[in-house]
Amino acid sequence: MSVNSKIVLAVDIGTTSTKTLAVDREGNIHGSHSIGYPLHTPSPGYAEQDPVVIYEAVLDGVAHVMKQGAWTADDIVCVTFSSANHSLILLDAEGRPLTPSITWADQRSALQAERLLNDGTGLPIYSRTGTPIHPMSPLVKLIWMREERPDLFHSAHLFVGIKEYILNRLFGIMVMDHSIASATGLFNLETLTWDREALLLAGIREDQLPRLVPTTERINGLKKEAADRMGLSKETTFIAGAQDGVLANLGIGAVDDGVLAVTIGTSSAVRTAVNRPTIDPEGRLFCYALTQDVWIVGGPSNNGAIVAQWISDRLYPGQSMEEIVPLAAASPAGSNGLLFLPLLSGERAPFWDAQAKGVMFGLTLSHTETDMLRAALEGVLFQIAAIVSLMKQSGEKHKEVRASGGFARSTLWCQMMADMLGVPVRVPLSVESSGLGAxxxxxxxxxxxxGSLLRWKETEGKLYEPDETKHKMYQRLLPLYLSLYDRLKEPMHEISKLQHAPERIL
Structure with missing residues (x-):
């Protein structure tokens, strides 16, 4: 690093794309590039990606931004990472993938998750690891792999996630930061080590997992071929980085008491910062590391913009989601008495039910397309409101929401969120929260x-104040909305059997 170095390259490895940002020391973005890639769903429950394609996206993204800004290696302070959670890749002894990257959205281990929840094993594991028991969890994926694909499981030399695979390709080392580790279900929050009981349950050894490092770990020794591809030096310092969710809090300044971060991208999440590991007695909220002194508590939902895209495609085919979402303003708050449970791909928080299904409730002949559209958007926000309610039960208070993700560009959705939660919603000028946090x-x-984590001068952005009348309406509707899931859970599970294996109920 030169004394004149001025740019940090932040590489944000997401579910649908990898985005690279060039950020200066004051937090200004001087360049960015995004490279998309597919999510493969060849059969029900599958959600996989090609790790080699994602590795190439990292190399090409950095190279593009370096050329975009005409930067040299001496201009770069460091390269740092943000990454999606919960991925699992089995590697052979040479570090080659034996499997695709199995993502957080993969549902194949639903039965194993249900078993852990029902037999009393799951809650003690959660209480030590902070990762809710769900098919998203690498712990549960490993149990599924051992039971359903023993050939692959027993031939694996290492079990890693997507960022660890990429770091190994770049440096020839196998490390995992505490933040990513804290979302595996295998990491003990108190000791900051791999949890012995969780490893026994998964059927793996500690030496089959990466070495644990802090999120601030410096990594040197970049391979020459990778350095040349990216336009960097072999001496360029990399920082291990953290998971995208906790970095989103940092990136939008939601690390103070009473400030919630809400991110709605493909999926959504609600998070707040605490100064030590904190768990929910019923295992419904996650607790993930940012640094040793900052932990993020919250809940993720499977449902976000994916729901808006789904209903837009079906009601308004051929039009973009950006054109469609504003049409929901033609329907009043409450969608004329129409409720939509947007559980199209199961759900994590607040229900933690991989077999949950979508429901349109209250439909009559008088309802219009815009009522259905607004009900879908409100359904995503009802899920967020339910997670916020759980956090209140755990003692977390909130006075303001900081919003990020693609939805934050929607004036309608942000105002609906303020009305739903009854607190101001602030959208920073830049919604690149995870990259800026990295x-x-x-x-x-x-x-x-x-000292404390670096805090850039905050940019106020736009503020949405809640409409008290609409908030009161949503407060009346929320208990009814939540009761629908409770009453329909059993038939949801029955119809799930028909959808996945019709012969079971014939």
Whole structure:
């Protein structure tokens, strides 16, 4: 690193794309590039990606941004990572993938998750690891793999996630940061080590997992071929980084008491910062690491913009989602008495039920397309409101929401969120929350982790104040909305059997 170095490269490895940002020391973005890739769903329950394609996206994204800004290696303070959670890749002894990257959205281990919840095994594991028992969890995926694909399971040399695979390709080392580890269901929050009981349950050994490192760990020794591809030096310092969710909180300044971060991208999540590991007695909220002194508590929902895209495609085929969403303003708050449970791909928080299904409730001949559209958007926000309610039960208070993700560009959706939650919603000028958080963490690491986490001067952005009348209506509707799931859970599970294996009920 040169004394004149001025740019941090933040690489955000997401579910649908990898985005690379060039960020200066004041938090200004000077360049960005996004490379998309497919999510493969060849059969019900599958959600996989090609790790080699994602690795190539990392190399090409960095190279593009370097050329875009005409940067040289001496301009780069460091390269730092944000990454999606819960992926699992089995590697052979040479570090080659034996499986695709099995993503958080994969549902094949639903039966194993249900068994852990029902036999009393799951809650003690959660209480030590902070990862709710669900098919998203690598712990549950490993149990599924051992039981259903023993050939692959027993031939594997290492079990890693997508970021660990990429770091190994770049440096020839196998490390996992505490933040990603804290979302595996295998990591003990108190000892910051792999949890012995969880490893026994998964059927793996500690030496089959990456070495654990802090999120601020500096990594050097970049392979020459990778350095050349990206336009960097072999001496360029990389920072291990963290998961995208906790970095989103940092990136939008939601690390203060009473400030919630809500991210709605393909899926959605609600998060708040605490100063030590905190768990929900019933195992409904996650607790993930940012640094040793900052932990993020919250809940993820499977349902976000994917729901808006689904209903837009069916009601308004051929039009873009950006054109469609504003049409929901023609329907009043409450969608004229129409409720939509947007559980199209099962659900994580607040229900943690992989077999949950979507429901349109209250439909009459008088309802219109815009009522159905608004009900779908409100359904996503009802899920968020339910997670916020869980966090209140755990003692977390909120006075403001910081919004990020693609939905934050929608004036209608942000105003609906303020009305739903009854608190102001602030949208920072930049919604690149995870990438900016990664850049902040990178600078903090390069400066020796001294003092508190780096805080850039906050940009106010747009503020949405709640409409009290609409908030009261949503408060009346929320208990009814939640009761629908409780009453329909059993038939949802029955119809799931028909959808996945019709012969079971014939």
């Amino acid at each position: 850049a902040q963490l990178g600078l903090y690491a390069m400066e020796g982790c001294k």
